[in-house]
Amino acid sequence: MKxxxxxxxxATGAVGREMLNILEERxxxxxxxxxxxxxxxxxxxxxxxxxxxxxxxxxPDAFRGVDLVLGAADNDTALAMAPAILDxxxxxxxxxxxxxxxxxxxxxxxxxxxxxxxxxRGIVANPNCSTIIAVTAIAALNRLSPxxxxxxxxxxxxxxxxxxxxxELEAQVKALSTGEKPVCQAFPxxxxxxxxxxxxxxxxxxxxxxxxxxxNEGRRILHLPELTVSCTCVRVPVIRSHSISLNLTFDxxxxxEEARQAISTAPGCRLADDLAAGVYPMPLAASNQDLVYVxxxxxxxxxxxxxxxWCCGDQIRKGAATNAVQIAQLLCPAE
Amino acid sequence: MKxxxxxxxxATGAVGREMLNILEERxxxxxxxxxxxxxxxxxxxxxxxxxxxxxxxxxPDAFRGVDLVLGAADNDTALAMAPAILDxxxxxxxxxxxxxxxxxxxxxxxxxxxxxxxxxRGIVANPNCSTIIAVTAIAALNRLSPxxxxxxxxxxxxxxxxxxxxxELEAQVKALSTGEKPVCQAFPxxxxxxxxxxxxxxxxxxxxxxxxxxxNEGRRILHLPELTVSCTCVRVPVIRSHSISLNLTFDxxxxxEEARQAISTAPGCRLADDLAAGVYPMPLAASNQDLVYVxxxxxxxxxxxxxxxWCCGDQIRKGAATNAVQIAQLLCPAE
Numbered sequence: 001m002k003x004x005x006x007x008x009x010x011a012t013g014a015v016g017r018e019m020l021n022i023l024e025e026r027x028x029x030x031x032x033x034x035x036x037x038x039x040x041x042x043x044x045x046x047x048x049x050x051x052x053x054x055x056x057x058x059x060p061d062a063f064r065g066v067d068l069v070l071g072a073a074d075n076d077t078a079l080a081m082a083p084a085i086l087d088x089x090x091x092x093x094x095x096x097x098x099x100x101x102x103x104x105x106x107x108x109x110x111x112x113x114x115x116x117x118x119x120x121r122g123i124v125a126n127p128n129c130s131t132i133i134a135v136t137a138i139a140a141l142n143r144l145s146p147x148x149x150x151x152x153x154x155x156x157x158x159x160x161x162x163x164x165x166x167x168e169l170e171a172q173v174k175a176l177s178t179g180e181k182p183v184c185q186a187f188p189x190x191x192x193x194x195x196x197x198x199x200x201x202x203x204x205x206x207x208x209x210x211x212x213x214x215x216n217e218g219r220r221i222l223h224l225p226e227l228t229v230s231c232t233c234v235r236v237p238v239i240r241s242h243s244i245s246l247n248l249t250f251d252x253x254x255x256x257e258e259a260r261q262a263i264s265t266a267p268g269c270r271l272a273d274d275l276a277a278g279v280y281p282m283p284l285a286a287s288n289q290d291l292v293y294v295x296x297x298x299x300x301x302x303x304x305x306x307x308x309x310w311c312c313g314d315q316i317r318k319g320a321a322t323n324a325v326q327i328a329q330l331l332c333p334a335e
Numbered sequence: 336m337k338x339x340x341x342x343x344x345x346a347t348g349a350v351g352r353e354m355l356n357i358l359e360e361r362x363x364x365x366x367x368x369x370x371x372x373x374x375x376x377x378x379x380x381x382x383x384x385x386x387x388x389x390x391x392x393x394x395p396d397a398f399r400g401v402d403l404v405l406g407a408a409d410n411d412t413a414l415a416m417a418p419a420i421l422d423x424x425x426x427x428x429x430x431x432x433x434x435x436x437x438x439x440x441x442x443x444x445x446x447x448x449x450x451x452x453x454x455x456r457g458i459v460a461n462p463n464c465s466t467i468i469a470v471t472a473i474a475a476l477n478r479l480s481p482x483x484x485x486x487x488x489x490x491x492x493x494x495x496x497x498x499x500x501x502x503e504l505e506a507q508v509k510a511l512s513t514g515e516k517p518v519c520q521a522f523p524x525x526x527x528x529x530x531x532x533x534x535x536x537x538x539x540x541x542x543x544x545x546x547x548x549x550x551n552e553g554r555r556i557l558h559l560p561e562l563t564v565s566c567t568c569v570r571v572p573v574i575r576s577h578s579i580s581l582n583l584t585f586d587x588x589x590x591x592e593e594a595r596q597a598i599s600t601a602p603g604c605r606l607a608d609d610l611a612a613g614v615y616p617m618p619l620a621a622s623n624q625d626l627v628y629v630x631x632x633x634x635x636x637x638x639x640x641x642x643x644x645w646c647c648g649d650q651i652r653k654g655a656a657t658n659a660v661q662i663a664q665l666l667c668p669a670e
């Protein structure tokens with residue numbers, strides 16, 4: 001059996017911690033695990049497979065002898081550390097957005113375009129969380145007939161802003177229950193009992209960076225260079241699963257029954273679609289597991305070649321940590 | 336000055352109570368106010384203009400001498416009481432959905448199709464709350480060029496399920512904070528920290544009754560019999576303002592700038608659209624007032640004749656009570 005020395009870059013954040021859980025759950029063949037983080041977090045204790053590890057500072061010389069780096073840090077850290085990771089000969093599976101639009105870096109959701117991962121030159125990019133969930137939900141439909149365009153409205157959990165986002169929602173709910181003024185730091189406005197229709201900064205004709213990822217990353221993952229997407233990203237007071245309302249236009253009409261059939265056997269998906277019985281995807285049900293739940297499949301009443309659907313997935317797991325570990329599993333086999 | 340004897344049918348619910356507030360705020364020329372409710376609520380005290388009134392049981396003989404009935408009860412009550420209201424010669428402005436699709440009953444949002452109200456034969460229907468908010472937001476755009484189709488994803492507050500909905504969200508948050516199991520009665524599943532993508536029952540090709548209202552009522556209010564709408568209605572853990580993500584297709588292309596100009600002077604609307612400055616509609620800001628906030632106006636990247644936008648409005652006020660009182664103001668002038 002082959003084993004690997006694995007470093008987690010950003011091991012103390014929400015995604016980094018979940019990567020540790022998932023490596024363990026999936027019995028990834030880890031020889032040594034090296035948790036790395038900023039100098040501020042160095043020295044913290046982290047549990048892995050029953051052992052206690054100490055977080056080390058992420059520095060260029062930390063990657064010597066490492067086979068695989070799972071990146072759960074910000075863009076600046078990813079960019080700063082990439083040369084040292086490549087010099088060390090390690091594979092870098094990076095969850096930041098730093099390399100996602102680099103044409104030499106594969107952008108991969110294993111259930112959708114796993115083969116692309118093998119074209120890597122040392123770096124594989126993990127896509128945006130909402131994009132992973134949406135493309136996992138629709139990949140089987142795209143195989144029936146190519147998706148031409150997509151209108152997406154997201155309902156994104158506070159975990160997208162990391163541990164601080166989750167803590168802020170919980171602290172705000174608590175403050176409001178005792179009549180205190182809620183503190184806003186992770187988000188620009190109160191998120192408890194509210195919605196914030198801005199994630200990221202404006203980059204294109206009034207769309208935010210987060211909204212444009214659905215089109216730009218979706219094109220690369222689905223191999224649809226002409227795909228157009230109009231996305232509205234909204235933060236909602238939900239802990240850790242993102243939900244997305246999608247209206248899709250295909251090359252040819254796909255019936256809801258045909259779509260259900262395809263999704264029921266699609267890798268990474270769970271069909272949850274029986275409205276009369278109260279069965280549909282919900283963030284609570286989709287949390288703490290790896291499948292993207294898909295339901296509310298019905299014709300788009302505005303468009304004979306359209307379908308509407310609703311999907312939910314755990315943002316920290318399939319939307320980030322699980323997808324990265326799945327990529328690593330493709331490229332670092334145990335045998 | 337002309338004054339009116341006004342009955343509120345369903346005076347103890349969230350909408351009925353708000354109707355009392357709004358009659359007072361708008362100095363509606365009330366001579367006598369008669370709060371009516373089910374036998375269960377009869378005898379309860381209700382405050383109006385500094386006086387304490389006693390709730391009476393809603394029975395057919397309660398409408399003698401009444402000029403105006405504001406209906407805030409369910410469909411069965413509205414249908415049961417309508418003959419007695421008409422016999423008494425009163426005007427019935429009804430917030431239930433019982434008469435909304437009756438071609439002899441005007442369905443009115445005063446800022447959009449106020450003139451229709453004058454065609455009444457004794458009953459005017461108040462539209463669905465999400466529909467009121469959406470059509471108020473887009474009426475000025477529809478005047479620039481007719482809307483051909485609309486894709487809508489809603490983010491609906493718990494107040495849509497009345498006082499019980501609000502109480503349930505608050506009780507669930509409290510229960511969860513102490514590790515208790517949340518009780519689900521007003522909603523089929525936990526709504527705290529969750530989303531429920533079902534409002535109403537399935538009526539058409541997988542769409543719910545609530546979702547079809549956006550098309551069916553939208554057609555009548557906007558005078559667009561061919562309008563097609565694909566709507567996804569989702570309950571969110573927000574107290575009392577509904578939000579809607581809209582993608583609209585027009586007869587001709589409308590630029591975001593032209594749209595902003597039109598909405599900035601549209602009755603019933605407040606333009607809140609400066610993404611770089613963090614200005615956009617949010618449910619907290621839109622609550623406890625009567626305007627529909629409109630922002631995030633941008634081209635629909637999937638469609639050269641399309642626009643995307645985001646709007647929020649207070650579901651209990653403009654989505655229900657205020658709109659009904661505005662209709663009454665049109666038809667029951669003080670002079």
